[in-house]
Amino acid sequence: MLNGATVHGIAGIRGLRHPAEIPLLIAAVLTTLMGYGMWFVVISWLAGSSNATGLEAEVRSQFLDGGTLSQVLLVIPLVPLIVWAVRAIMYAQLRASSVQMSPTQFPEGYRMVVEAAREFGLRRVPDAYVVLGNGQINAFASGHGFRRFVAVYSDLFEIGGQARDPEALRFIIGHEVGHLAAGHVSYFRLIFSQLVGYVPFLGQAFSRAQEYTADNHGYANAPQGVSGAMGVLAGGKYLGAEVNTHALADRATREKGFWLHLSNWLSSHPINTWRAHALRDRSRPGRIMIRPPESTAWFPPSAPSGSGWSDSWPTPEQMLSVLESTTTSVPSEEQFGRYPGVSYETPRNELRWASPVPVPAGPAGPTASEAAYSTPAPAGEQQPVSYGYTPPAGQEDGPMGGSGTAPLSPQGPQDPHPDPGRH
Template sequence: MGSAWQWGDPRVRRRLRHPRENRILVACGAVTLLAVVGAVSRAVSGDPEEPLLLLSIPALVYFVRGQLYARQRVNGVRITEDQFPEAHRMVAEAAAAFNMRRVPEAYVVLGNGVLNAFASGHGMRRYVAVNSDLFEVGGRLADPDALRFVIGHEVGHIAAGHTSFWRHFCVSVAQVIPGVGSTLGRAQEYTADNHAYAYCPEGMYGMRALAAGKYLYRDVDFHAVAARAATDTGFFVLLVNLLSSHPVNTFRFAALADRSRPGRVL
């Protein structure tokens, strides 16, 4: 696990961030800026209806984030020192490793068979939510390193600034354009994976659960999946990756297996 003073070094922070992330963020921000400027221009010229709808995006982003946060609070199980103390310790350790001033809140939410986790925020609050089926991997299925990697990944999103209101607003218009917002999403996922790897490298093998499920993943050869990134290619593979908010599994596994190069965004 990386120490806080290492994370405080700007060189370490740059190394953990995918090299294309900031450039793609600027491009997405430019799309939103052009849309907003166009909306203002149309409103001034006397066509207010559609432009005013576009200019209401900040309020919409605020409302959606607030509603999502409330849903976790009222329906999820809060991870605390008394409720799931081992997981709470993982969240606190990850926050300390990334030199964060606050430990984010964390929740277990009903998964209904879906293996997923996410990080978000509302106002000054930041939080992590882990679906119950994925949480079981670190608990009942006794693979704490896998859960530690997942938590490191989600806390990494927060540490890298991916959950801020202004970032979400900045990319809001780009998100509705196929292949544009999703490309930023893939770069951010690689950044979060880099944080998780720095925090708990041995936990990367738990990512096999995303490919084979929580019961079969131990039988999966991680490096065999990673090697297919060089052989399972072609137009439709690239298309599936382009339209996905997360890198396809073969690309993602390959990036974790070979730390000498960044993950493939395109």
């Protein structure tokens, strides 16, 4: 239920688990037990009410007429067998049609799997497969019996040429192996939390908590891959190198409203802006239900949010004036994506971690190299900082068990206080 066959004891790696995951797991287990309890009560009532009349007879007929209720009564006791069969078929399909990572096939990716397994204390190296992506950016982890495996879509390997970003792939593989280490694919965990997926909001919240836990594992395994992974998830394998992680994370604090929250509540994964915010600021856990407060933004806004009144948005003339008088702190030589086989002068991470706020253009403005290493102060701070954020005094380890806010360097976030005991 908790530990994915690691050496870290029955509770697994507590420091990397999102604080909401276990309470939501308990709610999921209770929901499933209540569902099976209700099934037993209904079956007992149907077996003992053969001579029922009136309303009771009418309700009984609804359960026995072969309709939806009858199908539900038949399927519920078969759920454990169905889950077992589905996992067996999926594993068989991977073994039959996918490319298995090994020391001789995709050895670099396989090494990432092995190193993540060692990092998280797995007793055995999981199987790993490359699946034809057909343009999809995805990866997943699962198991069958005592066997565990991860599958990575081929498009994640196509961040190729000199624009290739192996750290982004390392983060994603660490995320998937983290699902294994945290026990998320355990057969009994799935069985005892199966019915919660049919409870609106609760099932999705449970899934999002697990994803944050897996992100914590990905960060522990490859902190340098944060910006690349978020860029790929938000902008794709070519445009991903141009996605500014600060801008993405700050929008989590400014995009607000009921409908935006609803889009998160109905999602099995945290929305990208909230996810980027949680990965950038390691002093607090990722948000499950309510957006981060605007006080946690690091930079002033460079564009209005979609939740603002439309009369606050600039006119075309106003925005053209801004575009003509400012520039990005680190100009990109190809804003429409980075492609295999092409050399680019500006390092990816100078774009990803640059200030998202425009700077004056022309002789009065800073040079690209000066702007790259001197960002405007985060909202609420007075002094500029170098490529990141200095946490307020007293802000140390957060509830996720990670270090305080990770300072951002030109190479991405670092863990300033590594703690081997939590891995």
